[in-house]
Amino acid sequence: MSDTTHGDAATAAASPVTSPDDGLSPAALAEKYGLSVSGARPGLAEYVRQLWGRRHFIRAYASARVTAQYTNARLGQLWQVMTPLLNAAVYFLIFGVLLGSKRGIENYVAYLIIGIFIFTFTQSSVLAGVKAISGNLGLIRALHFPRASLPVAFTLMQLQQLLISMAVMLVIVLLTGEVPTWSWLLVVPALLLQSVFNVGLALGMARLGSKMTDLTQLMPFILRTWLYASGVFYSIRAVLEKHDLPWIVHLLLELNPAAVYIDLVRFALIDSFGRNELPPHVWAVAVGWALVAGIGGFLFFWKAEESYGRG
Known part of the structure; x- marks a missing residue:
């Protein structure tokens, strides 16, 4: 082999190998090969699409939580109804009898029962929302899904409990002398609006609760004041x-949004509760409250999507 051949081989071995990717920034390389950051927040439209795609999971998860909530209690699912009824009995004794709050209110029993049941729906949704992320870190870190699924599922769980309890509530309202009329149908849009409001509130509280662990201890005082x-x-x-x-x-x-939704249900079910x-x-x-809380809470939660379960 000639010296010229040896020289060419040595030169080729010594020269650096070039690549068409040389000089490209990491962002440009990711774009070129279709790579994305793991766990990055998707766009708003894509996030809504993903959340809709998990609707069956949300419904099944909410139903499973309702079933499992009272499995260790002897009375089981009866506590869904007994808890607000016992609260109503205590409030009737303290405020209705001892403090005389029932004076001037016709059919005070129905008035009080409706107020307790409707407020409990919002109260439970808020408390569940606060712990929706911080209390489910294992699930969040193990599976990939829109994190908004959890606050929505917990609110749906509270709605299912309310619907079960409302059967008893309606019986009590009937026993107090109220007669069903077409106005009773107004309960449906009132509860739909309250549900949207509660979902937005739960989403907002879920984001705050994921960063502020002490919020769980503070919320009972805030909710009692709201009550x-x-x-x-x-x-x-x-x-x-x-x-x-x-x-x-x-x-x-x-x-006050809680008072607004309570009054709408009272107006629908109690004949003496007039305009x-x-x-x-x-x-x-x-x-307005449903739109502000629903849209605002969803956007507030979505903005921090990539941070949930980290740290």
């Missing part, structure tokens, strides 16, 4: 007429 401000066992309208409150307090009491008991533009307020 007392929602007219569950007294008439907000009577309080506003009796006391000269600052306009901001007046406005907050009338726009004069409702705040102005009550249906517009109910729709």
Whole structure:
């Protein structure tokens, strides 16, 4: 072999091998080969599509949680009904009998029962939402799915419990002397709007609860204050007429979303609860709260999608 051949081979071995990818940034390389960041937040439209695709999982998960919730209790699923009924009995004794809150309210038993059951729906959804992410880290880290599935499933679980409890609630309302009318159908849109509101609230609280672990300890105090401000066992309208409150307090009491949804169900089921008991533009307020909480809560939760279960 000639010296020239040896020289060419040595030169080829010494020269660096070039690649068409040389000089490309990591982002450009990822785009070229169709790579994406693992666990990155999808676009809003894609996220909604993924969430809709998990609808069967959401429904099955909610049903399974409802079934398993009271498996260790002797009375089992009866506690779904007994818990709000026992609360109603306590509030009736304290506020209705001892403090006289029932004065001026016709059919106070139905008034109180409806308030307890409807507020409990929102209260339970909020508490479940706070722990939806922090209490399910094992599931989140093991499986890939839209994290919003969990707060939505927990709210659906509370709705299922409410529907079971409402059968008893309606029986009590009938026993107090109320007669079914076409207005009872208004319960359906009222509960649908409240459900959308609760889902948005649960989504927002899920994101906060995933970062603020102490929020679980704080929420009972916040919810108790909200309960007392929602007219569950007294008439907000009577309080506003009796006391000269600052306009901001007046406005907050009338726009209180929990009170709005409670009043809509009372208006539907109690004949003596007339339009004069409702705040102005009550249906517009109910729709507004559902849209603000539903859309706002969903966007707030989606913004942090890639952070859930990490750290």
